[in-house]
Amino acid sequence: MTSASANPAPADQAGDRTDRYAVFGHPIAHSLSPLIHTLFAGATEQSLAYNAIDILPEDLESRLDELTDEGLAGANVTMPHKQRIMALCDTVSPRARLAGAVNTLIRRGEHWHGDTTDGQGLMTDLVDHLNVDIANQHILMVGAGGSAWSVLGPLLEAGPASIVVANRTLASGQRLADNFSELGDVTACGLDRVPTRDFGLVINATSATLQNARPSIPQGCVRDATCYDLMYASDGTAFGDWCRRYGARSVHTGIGMLVEQAALSFEMWRGVRPETGPVRKHLADELGFRS
Numbered sequence: 573m574t575s576a577s578a579n580p581a582p583a584d585q586a587g588d589r590t591d592r593y594a595v596f597g598h599p600i601a602h603s604l605s606p607l608i609h610t611l612f613a614g615a616t617e618q619s620l621a622y623n624a625i626d627i628l629p630e631d632l633e634s635r636l637d638e639l640t641d642e643g644l645a646g647a648n649v650t651m652p653h654k655q656r657i658m659a660l661c662d663t664v665s666p667r668a669r670l671a672g673a674v675n676t677l678i679r680r681g682e683h684w685h686g687d688t689t690d691g692q693g694l695m696t697d698l699v700d701h702l703n704v705d706i707a708n709q710h711i712l713m714v715g716a717g718g719s720a721w722s723v724l725g726p727l728l729e730a731g732p733a734s735i736v737v738a739n740r741t742l743a744s745g746q747r748l749a750d751n752f753s754e755l756g757d758v759t760a761c762g763l764d765r766v767p768t769r770d771f772g773l774v775i776n777a778t779s780a781t782l783q784n785a786r787p788s789i790p791q792g793c794v795r796d797a798t799c800y801d802l803m804y805a806s807d808g809t810a811f812g813d814w815c816r817r818y819g820a821r822s823v824h825t826g827i828g829m830l831v832e833q834a835a836l837s838f839e840m841w842r843g844v845r846p847e848t849g850p851v852r853k854h855l856a857d858e859l860g861f862r863s
């Protein structure tokens with residue numbers, strides 16, 4: 573595994589023809605994506621440069637035009653652009669259309685194609701790395717924002733017994749549940765109205781962790797459950813600490829999802845699926861980010 577900095581060398585310093593990729597967001601300075609993709613590129617011997625680009629919401633269209641003219645080959649898209657970027661894509665995958673969000677841009681000739689790898693990234697982490705059984709489980713998903721929209725479809729396709737979407741704003745949770753109701757048993761409730769049930773899996777898809785808070789759900793929800801916070805932090809999250817205190821079976825952060833969704837984007841761009849194990853190990857050993 574080669575070591576990598578967060579800001580790879582520009583194309584003209586890299587020798588061979590170097591394709592250029594980026595992640596767009598605001599704020600974006602602390603993104604781990606440049607490091608992750610540079611590690612993937614080193615391990616698969618792909619010649620590419622990948623940078624984080626801070627783009628204000630009002631500048632998204634004009635910056636994409638500029639970067640397209642400069643030959644950008646692909647991009648990841650993160651908060652707050654995942655929904656708005658859809659309108660700037662020439663084509664969008666069915667799963668991105670259903671999720672209402674795009675996190676991966678792929679240049680196809682003269683066109684931008686949009687896709688989302690967030691849901692599949694979560695599933696790969698849950699099923700392949702954490703050995704979590706989804707089929708026939710009762711699942712509680714807390715939150716109904718962009719990431720909840722991206723992960724609900726793949727979760728339902730794995731055949732759980734039911735999914736309850738609990739959200740602070742009930743109407744948003746209801747809209748999400750209604751959108752996916754054809755894929756399985758999915759209902760919505762407020763945070764204080766979570767039904768009493770033995771949940772096998774509890775997913776925190778809220779951004780409460782960013783405020784060093786946790787969504788206030790009843791304690792009994794997490795007892796004996798596998799608990800997964802989409803947010804990641806090297807020193808754990810308030811939600812994870814709370815789940816441990818109230819008897820969770822196991823507690824995980826979203827760092828694995830981040831790496832897995834990145835690997836899926838990388839494969840779409842380069843036609844090569846990078847191994848994620850060495851990158852997960854690097855993030856844990858060097859930066860303290862553990863699943």
Ligand code: NDP
Pocket residue numbers: 651690714715716717718719720739740741744777778779780781782783785786787788802803804826827829830831833
């Ligand atoms: P959004 O802004 O789209 O949605 C935020 C959600 O959090 C809403 O449901 C909102 O409820 C809820 N919320 C915010 N604050 C609180 C609070 N204090 N108590 C209860 N609910 C709260 O965010 P995203 O869906 O894009 O992101 C959610 C989280 O997922 C973030 O922490 C993000 O970093 C993480 N993420 C991780 C990824 C990974 O690869 N690991 C990928 C994508 C996201 P309401 O509707 O009432 O406002």
